[in-house]
Amino acid sequence: MATASNAIPWGPVRSTLTEKFSFGDIKQIVGYGDLDMSRIAHLEQKPQNGASKSQLLSEIDKQVGAMDDKCRNAFVSICCEEMMRRKSDVIEELDRVLSRVGWKFSGTSLVPVDIFDIAELADIPEAAHADIQKAASRLRDGDLSGALSAACGALDAVTSDIYGRYRLGDPGKASFQERIKKSIDALEVKDSLMRELAEIGWSESDYKPLSANIEGSLNQAAFVMQKLRSDMGDVHGTKPVITALVYDSIKWSSLLLRVLAIR
Missing domain, CATH: 1.20.120 (Four Helix Bundle (Hemerythrin (Met), subunit A))
Structure with a gap:
């Protein structure tokens, strides 16, 4: 019988966030996903001694890593929706990187390819x-x-x-x-x-x-x-x-x- 993981991978979405969005945009996008923003509130971009996108995402990674599959799926899905809403050209990139690890968009929903092929x-x-x-x-x-x-x-x-x-x-x-x-x-x-x-x-x-x-x-x-x-x-x-x-x-x-x- 068929088996599959229910967890939407965060890594490809994270990489696309890093490449396509600014520090401030990333903070706003993950905020829609009900992340505990108080834990990243101290990370700010400044002319001197400010935080980098890498540092910001590392702190986000810690929270994502502690989520169960259901919460992580909701968080990643919301992030994808916000990314696509802000930049239409990001859809193709997300589809490309997620399809490599077995996920595809069906409308605005992410579904595992081995369960349901969009084709x-x-x-x-x-x-x-x-x-x-x-x-x-x-x-x-x-x-x-x-x-x-x-x-x-x-x-x-x-x-x-x-x-x-x-x-x-x-x-x-x-x-x-x-x-x-x-x-x-x-x-x-x-x-x-x-x-x-x-x-x-x-x-x-x-x-x-x-x-x-x-x-x-x-x-x-x-x-x-x-x-x-x-x-x-x-x-x-x-x-x-x-x-x-x-x-x-x-x-x-x-x-x-x-x-x-x-x-």
Whole structure:
């Protein structure tokens, strides 16, 4: 099962602060992140015997190093938002340095690349974008049950749209698994796959078992997500969860969403 660190790296953001911003700007930016400013109040730039940016950032490092993952993620995210607000050209630099260590921007949110590749947005229905980004952001912030709920919410949004387009009835009266299965059937995903395999030379004896097993796998993935949502999903983040299962649920939701994309 997938595993990943929840901590947004401070180092690349720190380096960009040093390169792109003045001493005074750095103080203001970190202040938005709820840093204890009294601990750096004595550091001032003066014509003589003043503090350097390196000294300022070293003191900031001490506080960041003492934060837990949740507080650090909030602090680093706020710093990035303020940096981008002040200088639009810093976005490209932040994206470059953070992508090296496995993080990318999705809108204004930072998400781990190994959990959610931003490029995947092009392959999933637009109705799911907000919820799948929310799922990745909640996962990053350590809200695992909330992440699971958002991932399922992305599938709710897409299946509701398909139910309406194809007049499949009231999606609210169907189970999560049933909604996904009926939506896949309405899009004729299985028939399309068999047709494409036949076109590249597969025999019926080869493509039928493959298609049937893929159909079964998707149905099983929908059941697993339905069960996890019932027993682990919680927008308030109060239910006990198994971390690895939640990470995998984001991947399963992305897979199902790609299948449900109307092309």
